[in-house]
Amino acid sequence: MKKVYVKSGDIVKKGDLLAEIDPGEIENQIKLQEINLKKAQIVYNEKLKSEGNAVQNNKNGKQMAALDLEAERLKLNGLRSDYEKTKLYAPIDGTVDYVLSLNEGQFIDAYKTLIRIADTTNLQLQYSEDKIFSFQSGMKVEVTIGIKTYDGEVVRTPSDLPADADEDSKKSIRISVKNMPQDVKIGEKALITLRLDKKENAIVLPKNLIHNLGSRNFVQVLANGIREECDVELGLETDTEVEIVKGLAEGDKIIK
Secondary structure: OOEEOOOOOOEEOOOOEEEEOOOOOHHHHHHHHHHHHHHHHHHHHHHHHOOOOOHHHHHHHHHHHHHHHHHHHHHHHHHHHHHHOOEEEOOOOEEEEEEOOOOOOOOOOOOOOOEEEEOOOOOOEEEOOOOHHHOOOOOEEEEEEOOEEEEEEEEEOHHHOOOOOOHHHHOOEEEEEOOOOOOOOOOOOOEEEOOOOOOOOOEEEEHHHOEEEOOEEEEEEEEOOEEEEEEOEEEEEOOOEEEEEEOOOOOOOEEO
16 A cells, blocks of 8 residues: 545545555656657657668568557556556545555555445445344335434345455445435434334333243233232234233233
């Protein structure tokens, strides 16, 4: 690595120089090749001016000089192209959201992500917790940002990626949010709700009110002023709540 010109959070335009890799001897090779090209140009110019009795020999000499000139020009163009490959330019307008931590002179592994730019005009949510495999592409979700809730759709899951995708992508999903507010910034957090099932008029309790004893589930109820244990059958669950399928009726008084 020769130099990195940006840091995380920088706003860049398409074509901005982001980083340079040490070009090695290419710069010197370019200078030498520029000299070789000038020499070939001089020889070619002299051949164009030359006149003599041996017309055919003179014609052949001009053709050889022209070919030599073109060969030197192609070599120079190739070296310049190789030199440009040591520079990394921004492919889009956006905000730098990742820069690999590197020191000057440090080697870079092949195919390593050096700099990542986010297109802030088309932000998406990334979710990378342990329940990502509950999601499938096309699923509808609710996304709460601040105090407002928006419609979202899962647009990428690990199963949509090729085998050689980077490890971070294999451990996350992407969600597109409809009508996302313009003032949302990279790095902000949101609440994602995925409804796997839905039931109307259900009895729902906080999980901390459910007691477990082996395979038995029960709650404490107050009946006629007396604490009693009431066995219950559980249904749908969330991280914090659980449906009571059997054992309780509306109006029962639950106690801790």
